[in-house]
Amino acid sequence: MPDFFNTETQFNYDFLDAKECLNILTNEEKQQLINNKTDVEFDAGETIIKRGIAVSNILYLNEGLVKLEIINEGKPSTIALVESHSFIGIICCFAFKNFDFTATALEKTKVSFIKKNVFEDFIKLNGDFALNLIKHMSGVSNGLFHKITTLSQKNIDGALSMLLLDFARVYKSDNYILPMVRKDLANMLGYSKESVINTLSKFNKEGIIKVADRKIKILDKDKLTQISKIG
Structure with missing residues (x-):
């Protein structure tokens, strides 16, 4: 079976993640999914979904x-x-006929396009899968709501600290290259470009991080974490 049916993954959140959600499918349904998906690779900066196009596939991000x-x-x-x-x-x-957002690859990315009608059949016929999908979607919505709410309450120092720590978690390293300008x-973050530039410069001068163009090295993670909480 493809990697997205492998349960050996470290979950980053408390709610049911997408891989575990798919694992509830029967072996026959997993094979049906495989037969009705197309894998597409995208380079950094390429558009995966353009706002306004019809929702004909469910997209799963493999890499x-x-x-x-x-x-x-x-x-x-x-x-x-x-x-x-x-x-x-x-x-x-499942809420709209057309996508209401744009999805863009920030690095080399591999996406599985799964036919929506096949996915809908799984929901209708497999009650355990339908329940897990609801749990997953609820968790995603809750996480997104809290993240947006938290960011809206932060000043630029706190908001940028949160994002830098998020990237460190994603890349599993305190030394990484920012995937965006x-x-x-x-x-x-909802701030001006100048505010971001000035804050990065301030963090650099204070020895919290080292900045070289898009290269970031977190030097004082405890301080950055403290700023993310109180900023």
Whole structure:
């Protein structure tokens, strides 16, 4: 079976993750899913989903990192980062006929496009899968709500600290390359590009991080964590 049916993964959240959700499918259903999916690779910066296109597939992110953007009052706003072994925008796929967001690869990414009608058949015929999917979608919605609410209550220092720590968790390293430019960081945090640049510079001068273009090295993780909590 493909990797997304493998249960040997470390869950980053308390709620049911996408891989565990798929594992409740029967062996026959797993094979049916395999027969009705298409794997596509995207390079960094490529659009995976364009806002407004019809929802004909459920998307599962096998490898890589993806950002989701919506348009608010004519301006793009990054609402989430999607990590490997996750559905892309699952909470919107059954609510609208067309995607209400844009999904963009932040690094080399591999996505499985699963036919929506096949997925819907699993929901109708497999009650355990349907229940797990509801639990998963509820967890995703709750996590997204809390993340957006928390960020909205943070000043630029606190918000940027949270994001830098999130990337360290995603890459499992305190030394990584930011997958987005300063403007994209600003869109995600709800602050100006200048505010992001100035805060990165301040953190660099204070010895909390080392910044070299998009290269980030966290030097004082305890201090950065403290700022993320009180900022």
